[in-house]
Amino acid sequence: MHGTPLPPHAAHPATRRSRPADPSLKRLRARRLPWVALLWTCMVLGLAAAPVARAQQAPSFAAGGLTVCTNPTLPPMTFVNGTDGSDLAGVDIDVSRRLGAYWHVPVTFVSMDFVGLFPSLEAGRCGMVISGVVRQAAREVKFDAVPYQPTSLVVVARAGTAHVTSMADLSGKVLAVESGTSYAARIAQENVALAAAGRPAIEIQQYPTEDQVVQQVLIGRAFAFVSQDVELAFRQTQLNGKVSVIFQPDYPEYRNFAIYIRKDARDRAALEGAIAALRDGGQMTPILQRWRIMPGGGDMQAGDQKAVSGFNWRTFAAALVSPAFARGAAITLAMAVLSHMTAIGLAVPMAMVMNGRDGMLKSAIRAYVALFRAAPTLLQLLFVWNALPQFLPVFRESWFTPFLAAWISLSINEAAYQVEINRAALQAIDPGQALAGDALGMTRMQVYRHIIFPQALRIALPPTINEFISLIKTTSLASVISLQELLAVTQINVARTFEFTEYYAAALIYYLLIVFFFLWVQKRIERRFAWADRLKATSHAAA
Amino acid sequence: MIEVRNLQKSYGDFAVLRNVSFTVARGEKIVILGPSGSGKSTLIRCFNRIEPHDAGEITIDGERIDQKTELTRLRCMVGMVFQNYNLFPHLTVLENCALPPRVVKGAGREDAEELAMNFLHRVNIADQARKYPIQLSGGQQQRVAIARALCMQPSVMLFDEPTAALDPEAVSGVADIMASLSADGMTTLCVTHEMGFARRIADRIIFMDQGRILESAPPEVFFTQPRTERARDFLSQMIRY
Ligand SMILES: Nc1ncnc2c1ncn2[C@@H]1O[C@H](COP(=O)(O)OP(=O)(O)OP(=O)(O)O)[C@@H](O)[C@H]1O
Ligand SMILES: [Mg+2]
Numbered sequence: 001m002h003g004t005p006l007p008p009h010a011a012h013p014a015t016r017r018s019r020p021a022d023p024s025l026k027r028l029r030a031r032r033l034p035w036v037a038l039l040w041t042c043m044v045l046g047l048a049a050a051p052v053a054r055a056q057q058a059p060s061f062a063a064g065g066l067t068v069c070t071n072p073t074l075p076p077m078t079f080v081n082g083t084d085g086s087d088l089a090g091v092d093i094d095v096s097r098r099l100g101a102y103w104h105v106p107v108t109f110v111s112m113d114f115v116g117l118f119p120s121l122e123a124g125r126c127g128m129v130i131s132g133v134v135r136q137a138a139r140e141v142k143f144d145a146v147p148y149q150p151t152s153l154v155v156v157a158r159a160g161t162a163h164v165t166s167m168a169d170l171s172g173k174v175l176a177v178e179s180g181t182s183y184a185a186r187i188a189q190e191n192v193a194l195a196a197a198g199r200p201a202i203e204i205q206q207y208p209t210e211d212q213v214v215q216q217v218l219i220g221r222a223f224a225f226v227s228q229d230v231e232l233a234f235r236q237t238q239l240n241g242k243v244s245v246i247f248q249p250d251y252p253e254y255r256n257f258a259i260y261i262r263k264d265a266r267d268r269a270a271l272e273g274a275i276a277a278l279r280d281g282g283q284m285t286p287i288l289q290r291w292r293i294m295p296g297g298g299d300m301q302a303g304d305q306k307a308v309s310g311f312n313w314r315t316f317a318a319a320l321v322s323p324a325f326a327r328g329a330a331i332t333l334a335m336a337v338l339s340h341m342t343a344i345g346l347a348v349p350m351a352m353v354m355n356g357r358d359g360m361l362k363s364a365i366r367a368y369v370a371l372f373r374a375a376p377t378l379l380q381l382l383f384v385w386n387a388l389p390q391f392l393p394v395f396r397e398s399w400f401t402p403f404l405a406a407w408i409s410l411s412i413n414e415a416a417y418q419v420e421i422n423r424a425a426l427q428a429i430d431p432g433q434a435l436a437g438d439a440l441g442m443t444r445m446q447v448y449r450h451i452i453f454p455q456a457l458r459i460a461l462p463p464t465i466n467e468f469i470s471l472i473k474t475t476s477l478a479s480v481i482s483l484q485e486l487l488a489v490t491q492i493n494v495a496r497t498f499e500f501t502e503y504y505a506a507a508l509i510y511y512l513l514i515v516f517f518f519l520w521v522q523k524r525i526e527r528r529f530a531w532a533d534r535l536k537a538t539s540h541a542a543a
Numbered sequence: 544m545i546e547v548r549n550l551q552k553s554y555g556d557f558a559v560l561r562n563v564s565f566t567v568a569r570g571e572k573i574v575i576l577g578p579s580g581s582g583k584s585t586l587i588r589c590f591n592r593i594e595p596h597d598a599g600e601i602t603i604d605g606e607r608i609d610q611k612t613e614l615t616r617l618r619c620m621v622g623m624v625f626q627n628y629n630l631f632p633h634l635t636v637l638e639n640c641a642l643p644p645r646v647v648k649g650a651g652r653e654d655a656e657e658l659a660m661n662f663l664h665r666v667n668i669a670d671q672a673r674k675y676p677i678q679l680s681g682g683q684q685q686r687v688a689i690a691r692a693l694c695m696q697p698s699v700m701l702f703d704e705p706t707a708a709l710d711p712e713a714v715s716g717v718a719d720i721m722a723s724l725s726a727d728g729m730t731t732l733c734v735t736h737e738m739g740f741a742r743r744i745a746d747r748i749i750f751m752d753q754g755r756i757l758e759s760a761p762p763e764v765f766f767t768q769p770r771t772e773r774a775r776d777f778l779s780q781m782i783r784y
Contacts, residue, residue, distance in 0.1 A: 432625060432629040436630075436631070438593055439591055439593060439618060439623040440622075441614070441615045441643065442647055446647070451631055454633045458633075529633075530675075531633050531635075531676075534677050534678060537674070537675040537678050
């Protein structure tokens with residue numbers, strides 16, 4: 001679908017907050033199966049893939065190339081290695097590449113916010129989702145799941161905390177979980193039991209990214225967090241042994257990471273066969289060793305940066321000047337400027353109609369404004385990116401990039417707000433102005449261009465700049481459709497290194513620079529409005 | 544020069560102008576008087592077709608004004624000045640006057656500004672050319688508005704209560720300018736509520752009530768011996784003010 005691998009990025013609070021509650025969008029984590037069971041599974045899978053010659057043939061979802069959707073914020077499964085923000089790494093990435101090699105097809109990765117993964121799979125934007133997502137029955141209603149790696153749920157607290165013997169022991173304590181995952185729902189079930197026993201509930205706090213969850217325990221706000229053994233093992237090197245597992249609940253639905261594909265019995269069999277073949281061919285072990293899921297590997301590429309206490313100025317400075325941050329800021333800026341200019345271009349004629357006589361067109365515009373102001377921006381982005389291709393297949397083609405989709409969505413959304421601003425500004429102009437223009441023989445367009453617009457601009461400018469500044473921040477929602485803007489870059493780096501303050505500060509500097517620049521531009525433009533103020537007009541005329 | 548025959552206009556059921564007929568000679572100064580709501584503004588707005596009329600006929604210089612009239616050309620021929628001046632606040636005095644010739648007639652910037660300066664001199668306000676309207680007094684603004692209309696070099700000027708927002712001294716300034724216009728052969732139609740002003744500038748008074756012309760007479764006749772009861776009432780009320 002995309003000509004080149006798209007740069008990865010992560011989610012941020014705004015998108016996660018609006019996550020739908022659909023269980024198919026929830027991440028599940030798993031529990032380690034006994035190795036015996038794994039071996040048995042392998043044998044079964046091996047049998048299923050019996051006609052080996054056919055297994056080499058790419059399944060339909062990988063025909064001509066394997067496109068993989070992933071949310072690279074979950075090391076060691078899928079994450080970004082290095083600061084440039086485009087270097088995907090992890091078990092999931094390696095497994096995908098091996099699958100591509102096995103089927104002799106090129107592999108393309110599309111990284112996006114977690115919320116976007118399954119809608120993208122459904123829309124046909126990618127052939128499979130591999131993103132540290134556990135196998136879960138609820139999700140298998142809509143998709144086929146093929147397990148590739150056993151895992152286990154763990155409850156983790158600060159090092160030195162006494163072990164507990166059951167989830168009920170967490171009664172009354174604060175437990176941090178990643179929002180959008182099914183952990184919260186699972187723990188809510190424990191709370192039902194606790195309530196029945198007349199004991200206080202486990203207090204669940206949800207955070208949008210895994211790294212923030214961990215941070216809550218490190219700073220002491222939460223007693224423990226819920227994670228997976230593989231991830232924790234990886235995190236330990238960054239965390240320097242600051243946390244330890246205090247309990248391993250036995251939840252059957254968190255036992256395996258799975259690859260998800262659209263429902264198709266033959267594809268499923270082919271994928272199962274391929275995974276079994278990789279395993280039998282000894283190709284899985286080096287991957288697991290490499291990412292320290294199995295002992296024996298040594299080549300750990302990430303996690304070598306230790307979380308330091310205090311502010312790491314070097315990280316901060318490196319982030320500030322890194323191409324990834326500069327590129328993220330450039331994308332944020334370009335997206336905001338382009339979308340807002342398009343929005344204004346759309347809104348001005350609509351505002352002119354709104355100030356004219358009643359009619360069909362006016363009612364249509366009113367409906368448009370109401371609709372697009374009511375619907376959350378995030379929903380509009382997801383709709384344009386994921387639902388539109390289902391109605392109109394042309395939007396599935398590679399020309400329809402995330403940038404283009406975000407540009408269209410944000411423009412149409414912003415125009416709905418801008419119509420009101422422009423309409424009010426036009427309405428504020430004394431009708432005598434247009435009358436005078438008419439009486440002087442000007443055409444309608446000349447009256448607008450030379451008389452009304454210049455005056456309306458003065459009235460519309462401050463609320464327009466306000467809208468623009470808020471749009472700069474709204475662009476971060478586009479990370480959900482895999483646009484790698486500034487905040488997405490930040491999250492990816494935080495997920496990789498746990499250096500929150502440094503990367504947040506770097507992002508803040510960029511946002512401040514952008515916003516202050518436009519406030520300065522506003523001041524410059526407002527100087528031209530001296531005519532509206534008697535005193536200023538005098539000094540202006542004297543100058 | 545101007546001929547009006549059986550002019551009619553209504554807003555919905557409400558007839559604003561009912562069979563209005565009169566003629567104006569070239570260079571004549573007509574003042575239209577009448578109670579509020581009698582249709583004076585509506586009448587003069589029909590001449591530059593800012594209000595299209597429903598029935599009847601208007602001809603200016605032998606040319607019929609109707610839906611086929613090219614508006615730009617008509618409005619170059621018929622200038623208009625408003626009660627509230629309606630200057631463009633975002634433009635300097637000079638730009639206010641130079642903009643219309645530039646955009647409507649396609650004049651070059653320098654030519655337009657030279658023309659504008661001429662007319663600003665004419666109305667005695669050239670020294671304020673670089674100021675913005677907000678910096679001027681009402682009387683000064685009205686003179687700029689007149690200069691702006693003159694820059695289109697019309698042969699007819701319409702004034703709708705040009706002095707209603709002005710103090711007596713400014714009124715007399717505007718009256719002087721209007722007198723000097725007709726000396727150059729400009730035809731003017733002026734709506735006003737100020738009797739002194741009307742008496743001073745008018746060659747002829749047209750008195751309207753309820754969309755009809757009741758009297759049409761030279762000011763010395765109209766003010767001393769009005770023929771209709773309605774005009775007598777009107778005048779006695781005006782004098783009481
Ligand atoms: N656009 C309009 N729609 C409906 N009625 C209108 C409209 N314009 C004017 N009228 C009515 O037409 C009548 C004549 O209006 P017009 O402005 O011509 O009166 P006028 O003689 O100029 O009054 P004044 O001395 O108060 O300016 C008034 O009763 C007014 O309410
Ligand atoms: Mg009037």
